[in-house]
Amino acid sequence: MLVYLIRRLGQSLLVIAVMATLVFVAMFAVGDPVDILASPDADQRERDAIAKRLGLDRPLWEQFGLFVWRALHGDLGRSFVYNVPAVDVILQRLPATLELALTGLVFSIAIGIPLGVLAGLKPYSRLGRGIMSGSILGFSLPNFWIGLMLILLFAVELRLLPAGGRGPVVSVLGIPTAAFSLEGLKHLILPALTLALYKSALVIRIAQAGTREVMLQDYIRFARAKGLSRQRIIFVHVLKNIMIPVVTVLGLELGSMIAFAVVTETVFAYPGMGKLLIDSINRLDRPVIVAYLMMTVVIFVIINLIVDLLYAAIDPRVRLAEAKG
Amino acid sequence: MTPPILTVRDLVVTFGTREGVLTAVNGVSFDLYLGEVLGLVGESGSGKSVTGLAILGLIDPPGQIARGSITLDGAELIGKPEEELRALRGKRLAMIFQDPMTTLNPVLRIDTQMIEAIQAHERVSGKAARERARQALARVGIPSPEERLDAYPHQFSGGMRQRVAIAIALLHRPAVLVADEPTTALDVTIQAQILAEVQSLAAETGTAMLWITHDLSVIAGFADRIAVMYAGRIVETGSVVDVLETPIHPYTAGLIGSVPSRNKRGVPLAQIPGMTPSLAKLPPGCPFSPRCPRATVTCRTTMPAETPFAGARMARCHHPLTGEPLAA
Numbered sequence: 001m002l003v004y005l006i007r008r009l010g011q012s013l014l015v016i017a018v019m020a021t022l023v024f025v026a027m028f029a030v031g032d033p034v035d036i037l038a039s040p041d042a043d044q045r046e047r048d049a050i051a052k053r054l055g056l057d058r059p060l061w062e063q064f065g066l067f068v069w070r071a072l073h074g075d076l077g078r079s080f081v082y083n084v085p086a087v088d089v090i091l092q093r094l095p096a097t098l099e100l101a102l103t104g105l106v107f108s109i110a111i112g113i114p115l116g117v118l119a120g121l122k123p124y125s126r127l128g129r130g131i132m133s134g135s136i137l138g139f140s141l142p143n144f145w146i147g148l149m150l151i152l153l154f155a156v157e158l159r160l161l162p163a164g165g166r167g168p169v170v171s172v173l174g175i176p177t178a179a180f181s182l183e184g185l186k187h188l189i190l191p192a193l194t195l196a197l198y199k200s201a202l203v204i205r206i207a208q209a210g211t212r213e214v215m216l217q218d219y220i221r222f223a224r225a226k227g228l229s230r231q232r233i234i235f236v237h238v239l240k241n242i243m244i245p246v247v248t249v250l251g252l253e254l255g256s257m258i259a260f261a262v263v264t265e266t267v268f269a270y271p272g273m274g275k276l277l278i279d280s281i282n283r284l285d286r287p288v289i290v291a292y293l294m295m296t297v298v299i300f301v302i303i304n305l306i307v308d309l310l311y312a313a314i315d316p317r318v319r320l321a322e323a324k325g
Numbered sequence: 326m327t328p329p330i331l332t333v334r335d336l337v338v339t340f341g342t343r344e345g346v347l348t349a350v351n352g353v354s355f356d357l358y359l360g361e362v363l364g365l366v367g368e369s370g371s372g373k374s375v376t377g378l379a380i381l382g383l384i385d386p387p388g389q390i391a392r393g394s395i396t397l398d399g400a401e402l403i404g405k406p407e408e409e410l411r412a413l414r415g416k417r418l419a420m421i422f423q424d425p426m427t428t429l430n431p432v433l434r435i436d437t438q439m440i441e442a443i444q445a446h447e448r449v450s451g452k453a454a455r456e457r458a459r460q461a462l463a464r465v466g467i468p469s470p471e472e473r474l475d476a477y478p479h480q481f482s483g484g485m486r487q488r489v490a491i492a493i494a495l496l497h498r499p500a501v502l503v504a505d506e507p508t509t510a511l512d513v514t515i516q517a518q519i520l521a522e523v524q525s526l527a528a529e530t531g532t533a534m535l536w537i538t539h540d541l542s543v544i545a546g547f548a549d550r551i552a553v554m555y556a557g558r559i560v561e562t563g564s565v566v567d568v569l570e571t572p573i574h575p576y577t578a579g580l581i582g583s584v585p586s587r588n589k590r591g592v593p594l595a596q597i598p599g600m601t602p603s604l605a606k607l608p609p610g611c612p613f614s615p616r617c618p619r620a621t622v623t624c625r626t627t628m629p630a631e632t633p634f635a636g637a638r639m640a641r642c643h644h645p646l647t648g649e650p651l652a653a
Contacts, residue, residue, distance in 0.1 A: 218427040225381055225422075226442040226493060227415030236441070240432045 008308060012301045019297040020071065023290055024064055032056075033080055033284040054080060067290070076294060077287030081280075086291035090273060096166055097272035099177060100195060100265070101257040103188050105250065107196035108203055113246065115200075116207025117234065120242075123212055131204060138201025147194040147267035154190060162187050164269035191268040195261055199253055206249055210242030248307070255303040259296040328399065329356035330533050331380070331501050336393035338375050338384060347604040349375045349388070351557035354631075357501060362527070362534045364548035364565070366541060366580065368601050372557040373537045377503040380535070381418050382410040397500065416446045419494035419532075423506040425487035429478035435462075435489060436474040442493050461492040466522060484515035491523060498530040505537045520547055541584050545569060553577050556602055556612035559631075563638035571647045573640040576613045611643065619644045 034056065038047050051057045055066065070077065079086050119131040155163035167184030169177065177184075214220060215238065223233050262274035269275070273292065280288040338350040350372040357363050367373045378384055380395055382402060395402045397417060402410065414420075422428045429438060439458035440451060449457075455474065462470035465488040478486055487507055494502060504523070508516040524547065527534055536544055544551065545565065552562040553574065561574040572578040582595035599616040608614055614624040621644065629641045633651045 218422050218424060219430040221383060222420075222422060222428040222490065222493075223430065224383055225414055225420040227411050227413070227445045228441060229411060229445065232441060232445070236437075237430050237433070241430070244432075 005309070008305060012305055015301055016294075016297055020068065020294060021064075023293045023297075024067055025060075027286050027290060028060065031284050033286055036284050037080055071294070076291035079280075079285055079288050081283050081285045081288075086285075086287040087295075089288055090276065090292055090295060093271065093273045093276045095177060096270065097258055097261055097265070097274065100188065100191055100261055100270065100272055101254060103192035104195035104199065104257055104261075105254055107192050108199035108253075109246075109250070111196065111200040112203025113207050113239075113242075116204040117211050117238065117242070119204065120208040120211025121215065121234070123208070128208075132208065135201040135204040138197050138204070141197070143194060143198065143263045144267050146197055147191070147264055150190045150194060151268070161190055163190075164267075166271050187270075191261075191264050191270050194267070195257060195264045199250070199257070202249060202253065203246060206245050207242055210245055211238055214238050214241045251307060252303060255300050259299060327359065330359045330398060331357040331535075332394070332396045333376070333380070334394040336376065336379060336395065337391040338372070338379050338388060339391045341387040341389075342605075344605040348391075349557055349604060350379065352393075353554070353557075353559050355552050355559065355562065357533045357535060359500070359533055360528070360531050361550065362524075362536055362544075362548040364544035364551045365535055365537045365554060366539065366544065366551055367554035368539055370601050370604070371554040373554050374505050376554070377420065377505050377535060377537050380501070380503055381414055381420050382407075383414075383420075412446070415442055415494075415499070416497045417500045418503070419497070419499040419501070420503040420505065421487070421490050421494045421507045424510050425483045425490060425507075426510070428490050429486055431478055433477075434474070435476055435478065435481075439474070439489075439493055439496070442496055446497055457496070458492075461496055462489065464526065465489070465492040465495075466518075467492075484511050484519065487511060487519060488522075491519070491526070495526055495530060495532065499532055501535065502527065502532050503535045503537070506539070508543060509538065509540065516543070541569070541580055553580070556607060557604065558612070558641060559639075560613070560642070561638070561640040563634070563636065567636055567638055573634060573638065573645045573647055574613075574642045575617050575619050575644070575646060578646055579616075611641070619646075 033054070034047050034050050037054075038050050042050075048057070055063060058066075067077070074087075076086050078084060079089050082089055115131050115135075119128040122128045123132075151163045154161045165187060167181055167187040169184075170180065171177075220233060220237060223237050228237075258273075261270075261272055262277055264270070265272045265274035266278050277289065277292050279285075280292070333356075334354045336350055336353045337348060340347045340349055353372070353376055355363065365373045365376065375384070375388070379390055380402075382405070384390055390403055393403065397413065402413070405413075429435070436455055436458055439461065440454040443449060443454040443457055444451075447454075459470045459474060462473060467473055467485060467488055473481075478489075481489065487510075491507070507523075508519055511519065520543065523534075526532075536548055538544055548565050550562065550564050551568045552559045553568070553576065554560070555576050561568060561572065561577050563573075568577060569581060572581060576597070579595070579597035583597060585594055597616055602608065602612055602615070608625060610623070610625045610627050611617070611620070611629050614620040617624065623643050627643070629643045631639055631641055632645075633639055634645070634648045635651060638648075
């Protein structure tokens with residue numbers, strides 16, 4: 001187990017190092033930030049001064065060395081635009097994105113599991129087929145389009161919900177949040193729904209497949225032979241069994257919801273990390289982009305590591321294979 | 326004589342498949358009396374498990390009970406509303422299954438699975454139900470039942486799991502227990518223990534048992550009567566002694582001949598030639614005729630009727646091995 005842990009940690013560090021290199025080098029391909037930061041009528045001397053102040057006059061390998069050295073000390077640079085540490089800029093936006101991702105997660109469970117179980121119980125009925133076909137739409141419709149359609153319907157036509165932005169932020173237990181007021185919730189619904197749609201489709205398919213498989217098991221037949229009601233069989237015997245794969249997948253998907261709410265946040269002008277990333281790319285605010293991508297990589301690596309370790313702990317076969325390998 | 330607790334009359338169960346409608350159970354009739362053990366014997370695919378499931382109303386689509394009557398305490402079960410059937414299942418009618426490794430839900434603790442079975446039929450507190458569950462586990466010979474209640478199924482061996490299933494099935498002292506090969510998946514030593522325990526428990530509660538098996542040796546010392554099934558029909562019934570010692574139907578004789586025993590040491594084991602016919606391609610006459618050493622032209626064209634024999638026996642055969650059919 002210890003060998004496994006060390007090897008996994010080594011792999012994780014390698015992934016982070018490779019990503020750091022890729023991200024840093026890729027930033028140079030995006031464009032020269034001096035073009036944006038300097039006023040259009042600035043002469044070459046002023047431009048050089050800005051480049052020198054930001055350390056952009058030095059050769060690439062030197063900049064990279066400095067970046068790695070500082071990153072190892074927990075410093076991912078200062079935002080060119082805000083002139084505060086890039087990490088602070090991102091962390092400031094983190095609660096908004098977490099709020100969105102968690103609401104999206106709740107939506108995808110609330111939509112996905114009931115529909116998936118329903119479709120799994122009657123796979124050949126019109127309802128079951130309808131749900132499964134619908135889930136294909138959930139997979140394939142682009143996120144931004146769904147967002148726009150929701151805005152069109154609920155904000156423009158029906159005028160029920162706001163089209164974008166975030167509700168008033170209050171501090172609850174020291175965390176700035178907008179999720180505890182009616183206005184804040186109203187702002188959350190549409191972007192969270194947009195974010196949840198793809199995940200719901202995923203949950204529907206997992207829950208449907210799980211339900212179909214579980215319903216054929218002997219223990220369901222035995223439960224029926226015991227005289228249990230249909231509700232008890234579905235809500236206890238089936239649901240508990242299908243939750244194992246659902247939880248596994250959603251755990252991993254939560255990471256991607258936090259990291260890649262970019263499109264949704266942009267469509268809804270939602271002030272989260274994703275919107276920050278797009279804004280930073282537009283302003284060529286390199287340190288923020290790099291810091292954001294690095295944090296995303298680290299979040300993913302950590303979530304994957306935890307899931308892998310959990311598997312090794314739960315499933316003895318994983319441990320055996322590792323011991324032999 | 327007391328009326329039977331369970332009667333099955335002309336039961337027909339069909340399954341709609343791509344190959345057409347298959348008749349898995351084709352006109353099965355038998356009676357089960359209180360406290361009796363009826364062994365239902367047959368090869369795989371002979372329809373014995375489907376018969377058991379039909380009694381509990383557990384035939385799922387694409388299967389359906391096409392015809393026939395099943396009565397419990399004189400009340401018709403076929404066509405009864407699902408809620409009334411549910412109230413009978415586990416209470417008056419119980420069933421245990423072949424594979425003890427899969428009959429208990431792997432993610433629920435034993436106490437949960439026992440308490441829910443009690444509370445499905447009686448309004449009792451969780452605490453009282455748990456106490457009854459503990460006693461039931463003790464009755465089937467599970468050591469330290471209190472601790473075992475908190476365990477999950479994977480922490481039990483196969484034999485122990487089957488004991489738990491039996492304890493659950495007998496919780497409400499059912500009138501009828503359908504046992505679908507419950508010892509087939511177990512070691513021979515455990516098999517014997519469990520058979521003895523089920524027998525004494527059933528005697529205690531007065532439960533009648535329909536014991537489904539393909540293993541004649543299991544029920545030889547256990548059942549009161551035997552019904553032999555072949556291709557969805559009962560081909561012979563009678564008391565255990567009669568059927569095993571003087572079989573009427575050549576198929577029964579074939580089954581008995583293929584059981585290994587000490588007396589046949591050194592002699593190749595007899596086999597029934599051929600295989601059980603596919604339900605989709607049954608021969609027009611007696612379904613056993615292609616494999617039967619005594620088959621004649623009549624057998625291949627005409628289905629033999631249920632014919633009574635002396636000693637409360639019945640067989641479906643044109644050329645019985647022993648005895649003369651009683652005049653109807």
